[in-house]
Amino acid sequence: MSEPSISTEVLRQLEPLGALSPDSLREISRMCYVEKVSRNLDPFRLQGLQGQSVYLVKGELKLDYPDSSSEILVGGTEAAVRSLVKRKPAFSGAKAITDVELIRIDEEVLDIMLTWDQLAAPQAEAHARKPPDAMDLTDWRTMTGMFAAENLTRGIFASLPPANIEALLMRFQRIKVPRGEAIIREGGEGDFYYVIESGRCTVSRQVGGASYELAELKGGDAFGEEALVANAKRNANVTMKTDGVLLRLAKADFIELLKEPLMHRISRQEAEAKVASGAIWLDVRFAAEYNAEKLPGAINIPLNEIRNLFGSLDRQKEYIVYCQSGRRSSAAAFLLSQRGYKAYLLEGGLRGNAA
Helix, strand or coil, rough: EECCCCCHHHHHHCCCHHCCCCHHHHHHHCCCCEEEEECCCCCCCCCCCCEEEEEECEEEEEECCCCCCEEECCCCHHHHHHHHHCCCCCCCCCECCCCCEEEEEEEEHHHHHHHHHHHHHHHHHHHHHHCCCCCEHHHHHHCCCCCCCCHHHHCHHHHHHHHHHHHHHHHHHEEEECCCCEEEECECCEEEEEEEEEEEEEEEEEEECCEEEEEEEECCECCHHHHHHHHHHHEEEECCCCCEEEEEEEHHHHHHHHHHHCEEEHHHHHHHHHCCCCCCCEECCHHHHHHHCCCCCCCCHHHHHHHHHHHCCCCCEEECCCCCCCCHHHHHHHHHHHHCEEEECCCCCHHHHCC
């Protein structure tokens, strides 16, 4: 039997979870679960320890070792604060002496959260020392949108090399913006990438002389990447719907720290090998272009529609993204990678791979 979450007070007693900030600990609490096992059963017979951190929080568990020795581990004691995976020597068998409760946490998720939390700590300390009216420092560990576990483990920051994290946090600029201020204007030059720390924005586009609202963005959401990735003009307007605070990253820093780590370019030969193994061609041109010339088996989602159709794509599949030149597909591949999809950019597009 399992439950979806557990008290942060219980998690705080475990190592190394106790070192996490309160916000990160709350995120972890939503991504772990409690497993209840009856006495006399082996808790790991059906589900082992691979890829997880597992803690005994209640009850008594008998652990057997390869040298024929054994010990009784009691939940809630100092001996049980470390993950069972970390015990040395590794145990070879286990049996619940009483009914027991275990906490399971995905090791990769925990490691990502610990990495970001540790690198954000110096900035958080500087934030605590700032003057009351200072606006240039952000306490990153309270960024519940940007630092949501889903964003860090499946979104844009999941593929960010750890070496880039500290530089990214330091290069973001924090700006206070009032309701009604235009942040991005359609047709303008791409200069910054934005993350919303607080407040809401509306995304709109001019169609036939009228303004149409396309989306509303909230805390933790990002925007402005398409023009930077494709080196193109802004294709929409973004305006503050409420007062808020934005974090912005200059184009050069965006390309260095985010674009290149997320942009997985492959050759036509590599792409065809992946397609032969189950990957899918994704054509991001307009339907008329797709109908006139497309790769075998390709699906068509135009770049201007891709944000609205993320949910229709299978996260377990690999996608080879292409267009005519590689410009539009580079933006699409980045958008997909930013949201945790396995996306590859066909280098040079169709034009660069003409027979």
